[in-house]
Amino acid sequence: MDRFDAMRVFTRIVERRSFTQAADDLGLPRSSVTDAVKGLEARLGVRLLQRTTRQVSPTLDGEAYYQRCVSLIADLEDAEGAFVGAKPSGLLRIDVHGTQARHFLLPGLPDFLKAYPDIKLHIGEAHQPLDMIREGFDCILRAGDLADSPLIRRHLATLARGTFAGPAYLSRFGTPGTPDDLAGHEMIGLLAQDTGKIAPFAFTIAGKLRELTLPATVTVNGPETNVAAACLGLGLIQVPRYRVVSELASGALVEVLGDYPVPALPVHILYSHTRQLSPRLRVFIDWAVRQFRDRTAEIA
Structure with missing residues (x-):
């Protein structure tokens, strides 16, 4: 050696x-x-x-x-x-939310690995904050507002969100016309990864942000269960629009309160200055940016 x-x-x-x-x-x-x-x-x-x-x-x-x-x-x-003939190689360890990996990254991954056959990729799906360097990751993808951090960040996408419910729920509780109509309604309580508390709903009303938390008979900490529970009529949810495209098309979910936009969700890729931009990390980041850009455009 x-x-x-x-x-x-x-x-x-x-x-x-x-x-x-x-x-x-x-x-x-x-x-x-x-x-x-x-x-x-x-x-x-x-x-x-x-x-x-x-x-x-x-x-x-x-x-x-x-x-x-x-x-x-x-x-x-x-x-x-810097040399044209140099080929990115080695193990690249990333961490990304599972739903984002399946929608934005996995469809194009065969082409990426074909273009860079000497790269090996490990995809982790942590649902909580992690010490990226201690855990051995080269980069992580995170959605939402980011706390101050020494990590270098690059913007990947801004994901549109909405408020949704199943037809069975709306037949029981009625369809709200404004956020003020949500009295007596229920949400599916999605627990925030950083606090473990139910993430409040958020609406833009007359240019101002308003947050509110509804009663929740069911609480979850996973996005797949969150959407599945809404399809069963167990409560209202607010999620990125890409996640419910098929459910909206099939009628399993219906958008409500569309005149009161939910703040969009920024997505960033983060890496440590101690990692620098190795050739394999550089090509992966550039590829991930294109994947999010192209697949976000398909939804719009």
Whole structure:
């Protein structure tokens, strides 16, 4: 294993806090990962990692060396990627909401992998905030307003949303004409990922945002169950329009309160400055932007 490969191994261990997980990410035997670190420590004459039964963490020297390694690896990948003949390769780990993956990414994925046969892709579907670097992801896709973060972000799309209900629900509760008519109605309570509380409905009324929370007999934390419950007449929902195209076409759901728009949902792709833009990450981000743009245009 050459010096740069050993640096890659070391940086992945620091980020994953685990020899075993780093070895799995890189497709290497654990013994090779261990030997790489021993070789670096012997060459540098310092201890780079603290090892306990539960976790691996960098020493002060290890943290300083990690920062230098990240910069050097990024420069090397940029230099290699500058040549026309350089092919993006290696494992790319992303995290994306499952419904967005199935609608925006998976349909075009065979063509992407055909164009870049040396890239291997892992798609995670976390439904809660995560430490991207600690979990070993190269980038994550997130919908909604983003909190302040050191992560670099790139806008992917702005998804139109609406308010919907099943015919069985409307036959029981009536069709509201304005948000003021929602007294006596019920929502399906979709629990927010960050707070665990029911996300309120939101309407734009005379240019101003109004939020309200209705009683909820049923609460869910998954978008598929949310839509399915609405189709069964269990309550009103507010979701991105792309998610209910087929349900609207079949009549399983009906849009209500269309004169009171729901604020659109921004979607971003985020990656760490420590990852830089490796060739495989660069081509994936550019491809993802096109996928969201094209498939959002199909809905409009």
